[in-house]
Amino acid sequence: MKQTLIRGLLNLLPMALSLWLFWSLFASLDELGKLLLTLVHAPSLFPGAGFLLVVALVFIAGLLFSVSPVVWLWGWIERQLMRFPLFKSVYGSIRDIASLMNRDPSKPKSQQTVLVRQANGGYVVGFIMTDTPPQPLIDALPEGDWVPVLFQLSYQMAGVTSLVKREDLIKVDWSFEEAMRFNLTAGISQSPVADHEPHQKLGD
Template structure:
């Protein structure tokens, strides 16, 4: 009986992430199809529409939007629009949370994570994994930061968010770990190992 239960649990543990991932993918595709399908029908006759055109439209739309963001003038317009959006109380919380979360996986922000470190968290001997984001404050006007301090971002496990701490260099230890492995380790509370071990 124990063997059957162990086998069932093993299968359950393996299949839940798969089902959840597929569910999110289908939900995202369905949302894109519903939203962009209306745009397709608005531009072209209804008889031209075939289910799936909404998702197909999303690919060039995202690509061209990325191209537009390369333009300084369009980027300025987008930043102005974004500034207006984050002034709306409820929308601000949702938008900024999603923006900050997705930006963690961009190559630009990974470049801003200068080093994966262990941060000594008093009291006691506990340590937290974080990322050095600013190692030199010489060009800033923050008078409360001393020369021997750095900025370290510490993400939270199993949720969106984190905290930025200004801490003395002596309380930070650099470790030989990639940003991707560190993000995976933190996001799963240490359960997931490196990409090579999973």
């Protein structure tokens, strides 16, 4: 009896929570759209009209951001707002996270999964997000080919960034998305691992 209930809960709970989150997002955007319709004294013709309005506005914004004058104006507004330290911290963090979901598939991926050896002989999974550290770090570090490596914290997109020499990194033939998902739960929901190419040092 107990095992049957647990089995049902483990299978239904992820689906129920996912549907609830998506429904909550839909309802919130629909309410926002209805508010915009109210501001212009336009009626909501059918359920979901507010949601469709928000989607249409986002699509139009995407079209506008392909026009150079709009991109320049938006960049100018960003620079003015970035002068405020609190806004800069919050907005910069959100923008960096959003950039992870906006990678151009036609461009080579800059994210690379790596292993870093610990002092006790174990290994930690890390991610190279960029090959080049900021210039102030390069100036402060001893001579060498240093690479910023992100060590993700469980159940968070954030993590700890360490500077590691490139020759001490082991390149892993593992996609950024799969490795990130594995790190979140240490493989609790891991699917069967496909065969990968042998690992190699980054310097090789």
